[in-house]
Amino acid sequence: MQKILIVEDDEKLRNELEIFLSHQGYQAECLKKFDNTIHDILEINPNLILLDINLPNVNGEYICKEIRKQSDMGIIAVTSRDNELDELVSINYGADHYITKPFNIHILLAKVNSLLRRTNSNSEPKNKIDAKDFILNISNSTIIKDDKIIDLTKNEYKILKYFIENREKIVSREDIMDVLWENDCFVDDNTLSVNITRLRSKLEELGLKDIIETKRGQGYMLKGEK
Amino acid sequence: MNFKSFIKDKILLCFLLLFGIATIEIFLIPYPFGNFIKIYIPVAIIFIYIIGLSIEYFMKQRFYKDLEDTLNNLDDKYLISELIKVPSFIEGKILKDLLEQINKSMVENVNKYKYKQEDYKEYIELWIHEIKIPIASSKLIIENNKNQTTKSIDEELQKIENYIEQALYYARSNTVEKDYYVKKANLKDIVNESIKKNKNVLIHEKISVNVHDLDLEVNTDNKWIIFILNQIIQNSIKYKKQYKNLEIEIYAKQGKENVILYIKDNGIGIKKGEITRVFEKGFTGTNGRLIGKKSTGIGLYLCKNLCNKLGIAIELNSVQDEGTEIRLVFPKSSYLDIQ
Numbered sequence: 001m002q003k004i005l006i007v008e009d010d011e012k013l014r015n016e017l018e019i020f021l022s023h024q025g026y027q028a029e030c031l032k033k034f035d036n037t038i039h040d041i042l043e044i045n046p047n048l049i050l051l052d053i054n055l056p057n058v059n060g061e062y063i064c065k066e067i068r069k070q071s072d073m074g075i076i077a078v079t080s081r082d083n084e085l086d087e088l089v090s091i092n093y094g095a096d097h098y099i100t101k102p103f104n105i106h107i108l109l110a111k112v113n114s115l116l117r118r119t120n121s122n123s124e125p126k127n128k129i130d131a132k133d134f135i136l137n138i139s140n141s142t143i144i145k146d147d148k149i150i151d152l153t154k155n156e157y158k159i160l161k162y163f164i165e166n167r168e169k170i171v172s173r174e175d176i177m178d179v180l181w182e183n184d185c186f187v188d189d190n191t192l193s194v195n196i197t198r199l200r201s202k203l204e205e206l207g208l209k210d211i212i213e214t215k216r217g218q219g220y221m222l223k224g225e226k
Numbered sequence: 227m228n229f230k231s232f233i234k235d236k237i238l239l240c241f242l243l244l245f246g247i248a249t250i251e252i253f254l255i256p257y258p259f260g261n262f263i264k265i266y267i268p269v270a271i272i273f274i275y276i277i278g279l280s281i282e283y284f285m286k287q288r289f290y291k292d293l294e295d296t297l298n299n300l301d302d303k304y305l306i307s308e309l310i311k312v313p314s315f316i317e318g319k320i321l322k323d324l325l326e327q328i329n330k331s332m333v334e335n336v337n338k339y340k341y342k343q344e345d346y347k348e349y350i351e352l353w354i355h356e357i358k359i360p361i362a363s364s365k366l367i368i369e370n371n372k373n374q375t376t377k378s379i380d381e382e383l384q385k386i387e388n389y390i391e392q393a394l395y396y397a398r399s400n401t402v403e404k405d406y407y408v409k410k411a412n413l414k415d416i417v418n419e420s421i422k423k424n425k426n427v428l429i430h431e432k433i434s435v436n437v438h439d440l441d442l443e444v445n446t447d448n449k450w451i452i453f454i455l456n457q458i459i460q461n462s463i464k465y466k467k468q469y470k471n472l473e474i475e476i477y478a479k480q481g482k483e484n485v486i487l488y489i490k491d492n493g494i495g496i497k498k499g500e501i502t503r504v505f506e507k508g509f510t511g512t513n514g515r516l517i518g519k520k521s522t523g524i525g526l527y528l529c530k531n532l533c534n535k536l537g538i539a540i541e542l543n544s545v546q547d548e549g550t551e552i553r554l555v556f557p558k559s560s561y562l563d564i565q
Contacts, residue, residue, distance in 0.1 A: 013362055020369055020370055084409070103365075105365065181428075181429065186437060188435070
Protein backbone atom coordinates (compact mmCIF):
# COMPACT_ATOMS: atom_id res chain seq x y z
CA MET A 1 0.00 0.00 0.00
CA GLN A 2 1.19 3.47 -0.82
CA LYS A 3 2.12 5.58 2.17
CA ILE A 4 1.20 9.26 2.25
CA LEU A 5 2.46 11.56 4.97
CA ILE A 6 0.47 14.67 5.81
CA VAL A 7 2.60 17.52 7.10
CA GLU A 8 0.05 20.12 8.14
CA ASP A 9 -0.21 22.15 11.34
CA ASP A 10 -3.97 22.60 11.38
CA GLU A 11 -5.16 19.62 13.38
CA LYS A 12 -8.67 19.36 12.04
CA LEU A 13 -7.58 19.71 8.45
CA ARG A 14 -4.94 17.00 8.75
CA ASN A 15 -7.32 14.60 10.48
CA GLU A 16 -9.93 15.05 7.77
CA LEU A 17 -7.27 14.63 5.11
CA GLU A 18 -6.15 11.44 6.80
CA ILE A 19 -9.72 10.09 6.80
CA PHE A 20 -10.24 11.14 3.20
CA LEU A 21 -7.04 9.59 1.92
CA SER A 22 -7.56 6.34 3.81
CA HIS A 23 -11.06 6.13 2.30
CA GLN A 24 -9.35 6.35 -1.06
CA GLY A 25 -7.22 3.33 -0.23
CA TYR A 26 -3.99 4.94 0.84
CA GLN A 27 -2.09 4.46 4.04
CA ALA A 28 -2.23 7.98 5.40
CA GLU A 29 -0.17 9.22 8.32
CA CYS A 30 0.12 12.60 10.01
CA LEU A 31 3.06 14.41 11.47
CA LYS A 32 1.99 15.91 14.78
CA LYS A 33 5.16 17.60 15.99
CA PHE A 34 7.19 19.98 13.97
CA ASP A 35 10.40 20.33 15.96
CA ASN A 36 12.39 17.90 13.88
CA THR A 37 10.36 17.82 10.73
CA ILE A 38 12.94 16.86 8.14
CA HIS A 39 14.30 14.01 10.24
CA ASP A 40 10.81 12.71 10.97
CA ILE A 41 9.76 12.79 7.36
CA LEU A 42 12.85 10.92 6.23
CA GLU A 43 12.40 8.34 8.99
CA ILE A 44 8.78 7.61 8.08
CA ASN A 45 9.88 7.53 4.44
CA PRO A 46 6.51 7.78 2.73
CA ASN A 47 5.90 7.50 -1.00
CA LEU A 48 4.50 10.98 -1.02
CA ILE A 49 4.14 13.94 1.33
CA LEU A 50 1.52 16.64 1.39
CA LEU A 51 3.60 19.50 2.70
CA ASP A 52 2.11 22.68 4.08
CA ILE A 53 4.49 25.46 3.12
CA ASN A 54 3.53 27.71 6.05
CA LEU A 55 4.45 25.59 9.04
CA PRO A 56 5.20 27.04 12.46
CA ASN A 57 8.92 27.52 13.21
CA VAL A 58 10.19 26.00 9.99
CA ASN A 59 10.20 27.19 6.45
CA GLY A 60 8.37 24.81 4.13
CA GLU A 61 10.56 25.71 1.21
CA TYR A 62 13.62 24.78 3.24
CA ILE A 63 12.09 21.40 4.10
CA CYS A 64 11.38 20.84 0.44
CA LYS A 65 14.95 21.53 -0.49
CA GLU A 66 16.45 19.38 2.25
CA ILE A 67 14.21 16.39 1.52
CA ARG A 68 14.92 16.64 -2.16
CA LYS A 69 18.64 16.34 -1.37
CA GLN A 70 18.16 12.97 0.28
CA SER A 71 15.08 11.41 -1.21
CA ASP A 72 13.00 11.50 -4.33
CA MET A 73 9.64 10.93 -2.69
CA GLY A 74 6.74 12.82 -4.23
CA ILE A 75 6.19 16.24 -2.74
CA ILE A 76 2.96 18.17 -3.11
CA ALA A 77 3.25 21.66 -1.67
CA VAL A 78 0.06 22.93 -0.07
CA THR A 79 -0.46 26.57 0.71
CA SER A 80 -3.15 29.14 1.18
CA ARG A 81 -1.23 31.84 -0.62
CA ASP A 82 -2.20 31.86 -4.22
CA ASN A 83 0.00 33.68 -6.60
CA GLU A 84 2.13 32.48 -9.41
CA LEU A 85 5.39 33.54 -7.80
CA ASP A 86 4.89 31.34 -4.75
CA GLU A 87 4.15 28.49 -7.07
CA LEU A 88 7.36 29.04 -8.94
CA VAL A 89 9.38 29.23 -5.74
CA SER A 90 8.11 25.92 -4.41
CA ILE A 91 8.57 24.15 -7.71
CA ASN A 92 12.10 25.48 -7.83
CA TYR A 93 12.75 24.08 -4.39
CA GLY A 94 11.84 20.63 -5.62
CA ALA A 95 8.11 20.21 -5.06
CA ASP A 96 6.43 18.13 -7.75
CA HIS A 97 3.04 19.80 -7.53
CA TYR A 98 1.56 22.83 -5.94
CA ILE A 99 -1.99 23.13 -4.66
CA THR A 100 -3.78 25.98 -2.92
CA LYS A 101 -6.24 25.83 -0.06
CA PRO A 102 -9.14 25.41 -0.10
CA PHE A 103 -8.33 22.69 -2.56
CA ASN A 104 -10.61 20.88 -4.88
CA ILE A 105 -10.62 17.32 -3.57
CA HIS A 106 -10.71 15.80 -7.04
CA ILE A 107 -7.72 17.78 -8.18
CA LEU A 108 -5.81 16.83 -5.06
CA LEU A 109 -6.61 13.19 -5.64
CA ALA A 110 -5.68 13.36 -9.31
CA LYS A 111 -2.35 14.92 -8.44
CA VAL A 112 -1.66 12.32 -5.76
CA ASN A 113 -2.53 9.52 -8.16
CA SER A 114 -0.45 10.74 -11.03
CA LEU A 115 2.50 11.48 -8.82
CA LEU A 116 2.44 8.07 -7.16
CA ARG A 117 2.19 6.42 -10.54
CA ARG A 118 5.24 8.29 -11.70
CA THR A 119 7.40 7.87 -8.61
CA ASN A 120 6.70 4.14 -8.46
CA SER A 121 8.36 3.21 -11.68
CA ASN A 122 8.31 -0.47 -10.78
CA SER A 123 4.52 -0.65 -10.99
CA GLU A 124 3.89 -0.48 -14.71
CA PRO A 125 0.96 1.72 -15.64
CA LYS A 126 -1.97 -0.50 -16.36
CA ASN A 127 -3.38 -0.09 -19.80
CA LYS A 128 -6.21 -2.54 -19.42
CA ILE A 129 -8.89 -2.75 -16.78
CA ASP A 130 -10.25 -6.25 -16.35
CA ALA A 131 -13.90 -5.96 -15.41
CA LYS A 132 -14.21 -9.77 -15.39
CA ASP A 133 -17.04 -9.98 -17.95
CA PHE A 134 -15.28 -7.59 -20.32
CA ILE A 135 -12.00 -5.73 -20.60
CA LEU A 136 -11.61 -1.97 -20.93
CA ASN A 137 -8.51 -1.04 -22.87
CA ILE A 138 -7.29 2.33 -21.61
CA SER A 139 -4.66 2.93 -24.27
CA ASN A 140 -7.09 3.04 -27.19
CA SER A 141 -10.42 3.30 -25.32
CA THR A 142 -12.03 0.12 -26.55
CA ILE A 143 -14.04 -2.63 -24.89
CA ILE A 144 -12.93 -6.16 -25.51
CA LYS A 145 -15.07 -9.23 -24.93
CA ASP A 146 -14.07 -12.59 -26.28
CA ASP A 147 -12.92 -11.66 -29.80
CA LYS A 148 -15.06 -8.62 -30.30
CA ILE A 149 -13.60 -5.13 -30.02
CA ILE A 150 -15.74 -2.00 -29.93
CA ASP A 151 -14.48 1.58 -30.02
CA LEU A 152 -15.72 4.05 -27.45
CA THR A 153 -15.85 7.80 -27.73
CA LYS A 154 -14.02 9.84 -25.11
CA ASN A 155 -17.17 10.50 -23.11
CA GLU A 156 -18.39 6.90 -23.27
CA TYR A 157 -15.00 5.72 -22.14
CA LYS A 158 -14.94 8.08 -19.15
CA ILE A 159 -18.46 7.08 -18.16
CA LEU A 160 -17.75 3.37 -18.40
CA LYS A 161 -14.51 3.73 -16.46
CA TYR A 162 -16.38 5.55 -13.71
CA PHE A 163 -19.02 2.82 -13.69
CA ILE A 164 -16.35 0.14 -13.31
CA GLU A 165 -14.70 2.03 -10.45
CA ASN A 166 -18.06 2.20 -8.71
CA ARG A 167 -19.36 -1.19 -9.69
CA GLU A 168 -22.54 -2.30 -7.91
CA LYS A 169 -22.96 1.18 -6.47
CA ILE A 170 -25.60 3.63 -7.56
CA VAL A 171 -24.10 6.63 -9.30
CA SER A 172 -26.25 9.68 -9.90
CA ARG A 173 -26.36 11.59 -13.17
CA GLU A 174 -24.78 14.52 -11.38
CA ASP A 175 -21.86 12.36 -10.25
CA ILE A 176 -21.25 11.22 -13.82
CA MET A 177 -21.44 14.78 -15.10
CA ASP A 178 -19.07 15.83 -12.37
CA VAL A 179 -16.50 13.31 -13.59
CA LEU A 180 -16.92 14.35 -17.21
CA TRP A 181 -16.68 18.05 -16.38
CA GLU A 182 -13.57 17.40 -14.34
CA ASN A 183 -12.09 16.02 -17.58
CA ASP A 184 -13.01 19.14 -19.57
CA CYS A 185 -16.08 17.62 -21.24
CA PHE A 186 -18.81 20.08 -20.34
CA VAL A 187 -21.76 17.92 -21.34
CA ASP A 188 -25.33 18.90 -20.60
CA ASP A 189 -28.17 16.71 -19.49
CA ASN A 190 -29.30 15.73 -23.00
CA THR A 191 -25.81 14.84 -24.18
CA LEU A 192 -25.36 12.66 -21.13
CA SER A 193 -28.56 10.76 -21.96
CA VAL A 194 -27.37 10.26 -25.51
CA ASN A 195 -23.97 9.08 -24.31
CA ILE A 196 -25.49 6.56 -21.96
CA THR A 197 -27.90 5.24 -24.59
CA ARG A 198 -25.03 4.79 -27.04
CA LEU A 199 -22.89 3.12 -24.40
CA ARG A 200 -25.73 0.75 -23.60
CA SER A 201 -26.24 -0.23 -27.21
CA LYS A 202 -22.50 -0.80 -27.64
CA LEU A 203 -22.49 -3.04 -24.58
CA GLU A 204 -25.53 -4.80 -25.96
CA GLU A 205 -23.59 -5.60 -29.13
CA LEU A 206 -21.17 -7.46 -26.92
CA GLY A 207 -23.99 -9.42 -25.36
CA LEU A 208 -24.00 -7.36 -22.19
CA LYS A 209 -27.61 -6.31 -22.33
CA ASP A 210 -29.01 -4.39 -19.37
CA ILE A 211 -25.70 -4.38 -17.57
CA ILE A 212 -26.29 -0.71 -16.83
CA GLU A 213 -29.41 -0.57 -14.75
CA THR A 214 -31.52 2.56 -14.34
CA LYS A 215 -32.43 3.36 -10.78
CA ARG A 216 -35.41 5.65 -10.97
CA GLY A 217 -34.84 8.98 -9.35
CA GLN A 218 -31.36 8.01 -8.22
CA GLY A 219 -29.22 7.29 -11.23
CA TYR A 220 -27.56 4.25 -12.73
CA MET A 221 -25.75 1.17 -11.55
CA LEU A 222 -23.34 -1.16 -13.29
CA LYS A 223 -24.42 -4.66 -12.28
CA GLY A 224 -21.92 -7.10 -10.89
CA GLU A 225 -20.41 -9.75 -13.13
CA LYS A 226 -22.44 -12.91 -13.53
CA MET B 227 1.95 87.90 -15.96
CA ASN B 228 1.56 90.73 -18.41
CA PHE B 229 3.03 94.22 -18.36
CA LYS B 230 -0.17 95.89 -17.22
CA SER B 231 -0.53 93.79 -14.12
CA PHE B 232 3.16 94.18 -13.41
CA ILE B 233 2.87 98.01 -13.53
CA LYS B 234 -0.26 97.87 -11.39
CA ASP B 235 1.82 96.05 -8.83
CA LYS B 236 4.43 98.82 -8.96
CA ILE B 237 1.95 101.73 -8.87
CA LEU B 238 2.80 102.75 -5.29
CA LEU B 239 6.48 102.91 -6.14
CA CYS B 240 5.70 105.08 -9.16
CA PHE B 241 3.76 107.55 -7.04
CA LEU B 242 6.57 107.70 -4.49
CA LEU B 243 9.01 108.34 -7.30
CA LEU B 244 6.87 111.16 -8.71
CA PHE B 245 6.54 112.57 -5.23
CA GLY B 246 10.36 112.46 -4.86
CA ILE B 247 10.87 114.22 -8.18
CA ALA B 248 8.35 116.90 -7.25
CA THR B 249 10.14 117.43 -3.93
CA ILE B 250 13.50 117.79 -5.69
CA GLU B 251 11.99 120.29 -8.17
CA ILE B 252 10.50 122.34 -5.31
CA PHE B 253 13.88 122.46 -3.55
CA LEU B 254 15.56 123.51 -6.79
CA ILE B 255 13.26 126.57 -7.30
CA PRO B 256 15.28 129.06 -5.12
CA TYR B 257 18.58 128.15 -6.87
CA PRO B 258 19.68 129.82 -10.10
CA PHE B 259 20.08 126.62 -12.19
CA GLY B 260 19.19 126.74 -15.82
CA ASN B 261 16.07 125.08 -17.18
CA PHE B 262 18.23 122.33 -18.69
CA ILE B 263 19.27 121.01 -15.26
CA LYS B 264 15.75 121.35 -13.92
CA ILE B 265 14.40 119.19 -16.73
CA TYR B 266 17.38 116.81 -16.98
CA ILE B 267 17.20 115.56 -13.38
CA PRO B 268 13.58 114.25 -13.44
CA VAL B 269 13.94 112.86 -16.98
CA ALA B 270 17.13 111.03 -16.04
CA ILE B 271 15.58 109.59 -12.88
CA ILE B 272 12.45 108.43 -14.71
CA PHE B 273 14.50 107.00 -17.58
CA ILE B 274 16.76 105.02 -15.25
CA TYR B 275 13.74 103.82 -13.30
CA ILE B 276 12.02 102.62 -16.47
CA ILE B 277 15.12 100.67 -17.50
CA GLY B 278 15.26 99.08 -14.07
CA LEU B 279 11.59 98.16 -14.18
CA SER B 280 11.92 96.66 -17.66
CA ILE B 281 14.84 94.48 -16.67
CA GLU B 282 12.90 93.25 -13.64
CA TYR B 283 9.82 92.69 -15.75
CA PHE B 284 11.57 90.62 -18.38
CA MET B 285 13.41 88.56 -15.79
CA LYS B 286 10.29 87.76 -13.81
CA GLN B 287 8.14 87.32 -16.86
CA ARG B 288 10.54 84.76 -18.23
CA PHE B 289 10.70 82.88 -14.95
CA TYR B 290 6.95 82.72 -14.40
CA LYS B 291 6.18 81.85 -18.00
CA ASP B 292 8.72 79.08 -17.83
CA LEU B 293 7.15 77.87 -14.61
CA GLU B 294 3.64 77.92 -16.07
CA ASP B 295 4.66 76.09 -19.26
CA THR B 296 6.50 73.39 -17.36
CA LEU B 297 3.55 72.96 -15.04
CA ASN B 298 1.13 72.61 -17.95
CA ASN B 299 3.25 69.96 -19.56
CA LEU B 300 3.69 68.00 -16.37
CA ASP B 301 1.48 65.00 -15.62
CA ASP B 302 2.38 64.84 -11.97
CA LYS B 303 2.18 68.51 -11.14
CA TYR B 304 3.52 68.10 -7.64
CA LEU B 305 6.96 67.40 -9.09
CA ILE B 306 7.29 71.04 -10.23
CA SER B 307 9.67 72.10 -7.47
CA GLU B 308 12.22 69.62 -8.81
CA LEU B 309 12.07 71.20 -12.25
CA ILE B 310 12.30 74.94 -11.63
CA LYS B 311 15.64 76.54 -12.49
CA VAL B 312 17.10 78.45 -9.57
CA PRO B 313 15.81 82.00 -10.19
CA SER B 314 18.12 85.01 -9.93
CA PHE B 315 15.82 87.20 -7.85
CA ILE B 316 14.96 86.89 -4.23
CA GLU B 317 11.17 86.27 -4.45
CA GLY B 318 11.80 83.45 -6.90
CA LYS B 319 14.32 81.87 -4.56
CA ILE B 320 11.86 82.09 -1.68
CA LEU B 321 9.13 80.59 -3.87
CA LYS B 322 11.29 77.65 -4.89
CA ASP B 323 12.30 77.05 -1.32
CA LEU B 324 8.72 77.10 -0.10
CA LEU B 325 7.54 74.83 -2.89
CA GLU B 326 10.17 72.31 -1.93
CA GLN B 327 9.11 72.37 1.70
CA ILE B 328 5.42 72.06 0.85
CA ASN B 329 6.17 69.25 -1.50
CA LYS B 330 8.16 67.36 1.08
CA SER B 331 5.42 67.65 3.63
CA MET B 332 2.84 66.50 1.10
CA VAL B 333 4.90 63.49 0.09
CA GLU B 334 5.23 62.55 3.74
CA ASN B 335 1.52 62.86 4.21
CA VAL B 336 0.70 60.83 1.12
CA ASN B 337 3.17 58.18 2.16
CA LYS B 338 1.49 57.92 5.52
CA TYR B 339 -1.74 56.92 3.79
CA LYS B 340 0.06 54.73 1.32
CA TYR B 341 1.65 52.74 4.13
CA LYS B 342 -1.65 52.58 5.95
CA GLN B 343 -3.34 51.19 2.88
CA GLU B 344 -0.50 48.79 2.22
CA ASP B 345 -0.76 47.65 5.79
CA TYR B 346 -4.48 47.11 5.46
CA LYS B 347 -4.03 45.17 2.26
CA GLU B 348 -1.45 42.97 3.92
CA TYR B 349 -3.85 42.33 6.76
CA ILE B 350 -6.66 41.45 4.35
CA GLU B 351 -4.41 39.03 2.49
CA LEU B 352 -3.30 37.43 5.74
CA TRP B 353 -6.87 37.17 6.93
CA ILE B 354 -7.91 35.57 3.67
CA HIS B 355 -5.18 32.97 3.95
CA GLU B 356 -6.22 32.25 7.50
CA ILE B 357 -9.87 31.80 6.64
CA LYS B 358 -9.06 29.43 3.83
CA ILE B 359 -7.87 26.82 6.32
CA PRO B 360 -11.23 26.35 8.09
CA ILE B 361 -12.90 26.37 4.67
CA ALA B 362 -10.56 23.65 3.46
CA SER B 363 -11.29 21.63 6.61
CA SER B 364 -15.02 22.10 6.18
CA LYS B 365 -14.83 20.93 2.59
CA LEU B 366 -12.97 17.80 3.63
CA ILE B 367 -15.47 17.12 6.38
CA ILE B 368 -18.22 17.39 3.77
CA GLU B 369 -16.33 15.06 1.44
CA ASN B 370 -15.92 12.53 4.24
CA ASN B 371 -19.59 12.75 5.18
CA LYS B 372 -21.42 13.02 1.89
CA ASN B 373 -25.17 13.43 2.06
CA GLN B 374 -27.89 15.85 0.98
CA THR B 375 -27.34 18.18 3.92
CA THR B 376 -23.59 18.46 3.52
CA LYS B 377 -24.01 18.90 -0.20
CA SER B 378 -26.21 21.87 0.46
CA ILE B 379 -23.65 23.26 2.91
CA ASP B 380 -21.03 22.71 0.25
CA GLU B 381 -22.93 24.98 -2.12
CA GLU B 382 -23.06 27.69 0.52
CA LEU B 383 -19.36 27.24 1.21
CA GLN B 384 -18.74 27.77 -2.47
CA LYS B 385 -20.50 31.12 -2.21
CA ILE B 386 -18.38 32.08 0.80
CA GLU B 387 -15.30 31.15 -1.16
CA ASN B 388 -16.38 33.35 -4.03
CA TYR B 389 -16.95 36.34 -1.77
CA ILE B 390 -13.57 35.82 -0.14
CA GLU B 391 -11.90 35.68 -3.49
CA GLN B 392 -13.61 38.88 -4.48
CA ALA B 393 -12.31 40.59 -1.35
CA LEU B 394 -8.80 39.38 -2.06
CA TYR B 395 -8.78 40.73 -5.57
CA TYR B 396 -10.44 43.94 -4.44
CA ALA B 397 -7.56 44.49 -2.04
CA ARG B 398 -5.10 43.68 -4.77
CA SER B 399 -6.73 45.89 -7.37
CA ASN B 400 -6.42 48.98 -5.21
CA THR B 401 -2.70 49.05 -4.73
CA VAL B 402 -0.18 50.58 -7.00
CA GLU B 403 2.30 47.78 -6.65
CA LYS B 404 2.38 45.05 -9.23
CA ASP B 405 1.51 41.69 -7.78
CA TYR B 406 0.67 39.80 -10.88
CA TYR B 407 2.85 37.74 -13.09
CA VAL B 408 2.36 37.82 -16.83
CA LYS B 409 3.37 34.81 -18.87
CA LYS B 410 2.23 32.82 -21.87
CA ALA B 411 -0.99 30.98 -21.23
CA ASN B 412 -3.38 28.87 -23.22
CA LEU B 413 -6.93 30.22 -23.30
CA LYS B 414 -8.36 26.72 -23.28
CA ASP B 415 -6.73 25.91 -19.94
CA ILE B 416 -7.91 29.18 -18.47
CA VAL B 417 -11.50 28.79 -19.61
CA ASN B 418 -11.70 25.11 -18.59
CA GLU B 419 -10.36 25.98 -15.17
CA SER B 420 -12.92 28.70 -14.59
CA ILE B 421 -15.77 26.47 -15.74
CA LYS B 422 -14.63 23.69 -13.45
CA LYS B 423 -14.58 26.16 -10.58
CA ASN B 424 -18.30 26.71 -11.09
CA LYS B 425 -19.02 23.11 -12.02
CA ASN B 426 -21.31 22.36 -9.09
CA VAL B 427 -23.72 25.20 -9.76
CA LEU B 428 -23.55 24.80 -13.53
CA ILE B 429 -24.44 21.10 -13.33
CA HIS B 430 -27.02 21.61 -10.64
CA GLU B 431 -28.79 24.39 -12.54
CA LYS B 432 -28.61 22.36 -15.78
CA ILE B 433 -26.76 25.08 -17.62
CA SER B 434 -25.28 24.10 -20.95
CA VAL B 435 -21.78 25.26 -21.58
CA ASN B 436 -20.42 25.39 -25.10
CA VAL B 437 -16.71 26.09 -25.48
CA HIS B 438 -14.92 26.02 -28.82
CA ASP B 439 -12.02 27.52 -30.78
CA LEU B 440 -9.99 28.23 -27.71
CA ASP B 441 -6.62 26.84 -28.66
CA LEU B 442 -4.91 30.25 -28.66
CA GLU B 443 -2.09 31.68 -26.62
CA VAL B 444 -2.20 34.96 -24.75
CA ASN B 445 0.15 36.77 -22.41
CA THR B 446 -1.48 37.26 -19.06
CA ASP B 447 -1.65 36.26 -15.42
CA ASN B 448 -3.62 33.00 -15.23
CA LYS B 449 -5.03 33.48 -11.77
CA TRP B 450 -6.29 36.98 -12.44
CA ILE B 451 -7.96 36.01 -15.69
CA ILE B 452 -9.55 32.97 -14.10
CA PHE B 453 -10.91 35.25 -11.40
CA ILE B 454 -12.29 37.65 -14.02
CA LEU B 455 -13.92 34.82 -16.00
CA ASN B 456 -15.29 33.49 -12.76
CA GLN B 457 -17.05 36.78 -12.07
CA ILE B 458 -18.48 36.84 -15.59
CA ILE B 459 -19.73 33.25 -15.41
CA GLN B 460 -21.25 33.86 -12.00
CA ASN B 461 -23.03 36.88 -13.40
CA SER B 462 -24.44 34.79 -16.22
CA ILE B 463 -25.73 32.26 -13.71
CA LYS B 464 -27.16 34.98 -11.49
CA TYR B 465 -29.00 36.76 -14.28
CA LYS B 466 -30.40 33.81 -16.16
CA LYS B 467 -33.97 33.68 -17.36
CA GLN B 468 -36.25 31.98 -14.94
CA TYR B 469 -38.00 29.54 -17.23
CA LYS B 470 -35.42 28.93 -19.87
CA ASN B 471 -32.27 26.86 -19.86
CA LEU B 472 -29.24 29.05 -19.70
CA GLU B 473 -26.63 28.61 -22.38
CA ILE B 474 -23.13 29.98 -22.03
CA GLU B 475 -20.92 30.05 -25.07
CA ILE B 476 -17.22 30.79 -24.81
CA TYR B 477 -14.94 31.07 -27.80
CA ALA B 478 -12.01 33.08 -29.07
CA LYS B 479 -10.95 34.70 -32.28
CA GLN B 480 -7.47 35.54 -33.41
CA GLY B 481 -7.22 39.12 -34.65
CA LYS B 482 -4.30 40.80 -36.33
CA GLU B 483 -3.08 42.64 -33.26
CA ASN B 484 -4.99 40.81 -30.58
CA VAL B 485 -6.89 37.76 -29.40
CA ILE B 486 -10.52 38.30 -28.47
CA LEU B 487 -12.30 36.04 -26.01
CA TYR B 488 -16.09 36.05 -26.22
CA ILE B 489 -18.35 35.03 -23.37
CA LYS B 490 -21.99 34.94 -24.48
CA ASP B 491 -25.13 34.01 -22.62
CA ASN B 492 -28.85 34.01 -23.28
CA GLY B 493 -29.80 35.52 -19.94
CA ILE B 494 -32.05 38.44 -19.12
CA GLY B 495 -29.66 41.00 -20.62
CA ILE B 496 -29.17 44.60 -19.58
CA LYS B 497 -31.36 47.64 -20.27
CA LYS B 498 -30.03 49.77 -23.08
CA GLY B 499 -29.46 52.89 -21.03
CA GLU B 500 -27.58 51.01 -18.33
CA ILE B 501 -24.96 49.24 -20.42
CA THR B 502 -22.42 52.04 -20.19
CA ARG B 503 -22.70 52.10 -16.42
CA VAL B 504 -22.26 48.41 -15.56
CA PHE B 505 -18.55 48.79 -14.89
CA GLU B 506 -19.12 51.55 -12.34
CA LYS B 507 -18.47 50.70 -8.75
CA GLY B 508 -21.65 50.01 -6.83
CA PHE B 509 -23.90 50.20 -9.89
CA THR B 510 -26.66 47.62 -9.64
CA GLY B 511 -29.26 48.90 -12.10
CA THR B 512 -32.69 47.50 -12.83
CA ASN B 513 -31.46 43.90 -12.78
CA GLY B 514 -29.90 44.42 -9.39
CA ARG B 515 -33.24 45.39 -7.95
CA LEU B 516 -34.94 42.20 -9.13
CA ILE B 517 -36.00 39.99 -6.28
CA GLY B 518 -33.38 37.64 -4.96
CA LYS B 519 -30.48 38.91 -7.07
CA LYS B 520 -28.50 40.60 -4.29
CA SER B 521 -26.28 42.62 -6.61
CA THR B 522 -23.30 44.26 -5.03
CA GLY B 523 -22.09 46.26 -7.99
CA ILE B 524 -18.59 45.05 -7.33
CA GLY B 525 -18.05 42.13 -9.72
CA LEU B 526 -17.81 43.90 -13.06
CA TYR B 527 -16.18 46.95 -11.50
CA LEU B 528 -13.42 44.66 -10.25
CA CYS B 529 -13.17 42.96 -13.64
CA LYS B 530 -12.65 46.29 -15.34
CA ASN B 531 -10.13 47.36 -12.76
CA LEU B 532 -8.10 44.17 -13.00
CA CYS B 533 -8.29 44.18 -16.80
CA ASN B 534 -6.91 47.71 -16.84
CA LYS B 535 -3.98 46.57 -14.76
CA LEU B 536 -3.31 43.62 -17.04
CA GLY B 537 -3.68 45.75 -20.17
CA ILE B 538 -6.75 43.88 -21.39
CA ALA B 539 -9.77 45.66 -22.81
CA ILE B 540 -13.15 44.52 -21.52
CA GLU B 541 -16.26 45.34 -23.54
CA LEU B 542 -19.87 44.52 -22.93
CA ASN B 543 -22.76 44.23 -25.34
CA SER B 544 -26.25 43.31 -24.35
CA VAL B 545 -29.81 43.23 -25.61
CA GLN B 546 -32.48 43.14 -22.98
CA ASP B 547 -34.32 39.80 -22.82
CA GLU B 548 -31.87 38.28 -25.29
CA GLY B 549 -28.54 38.02 -23.57
CA THR B 550 -25.17 39.51 -22.87
CA GLU B 551 -21.85 39.25 -24.62
CA ILE B 552 -18.60 40.17 -22.98
CA ARG B 553 -15.39 40.51 -24.94
CA LEU B 554 -11.93 40.38 -23.47
CA VAL B 555 -9.35 41.76 -25.86
CA PHE B 556 -5.83 40.51 -25.20
CA PRO B 557 -3.26 42.62 -27.02
CA LYS B 558 -0.36 40.96 -28.73
CA SER B 559 2.77 42.26 -27.19
CA SER B 560 5.94 41.88 -29.12
CA TYR B 561 7.87 42.83 -26.01
CA LEU B 562 6.53 39.83 -24.15
CA ASP B 563 7.12 37.58 -27.13
CA ILE B 564 10.79 38.41 -27.06
CA GLN B 565 10.95 37.66 -23.37
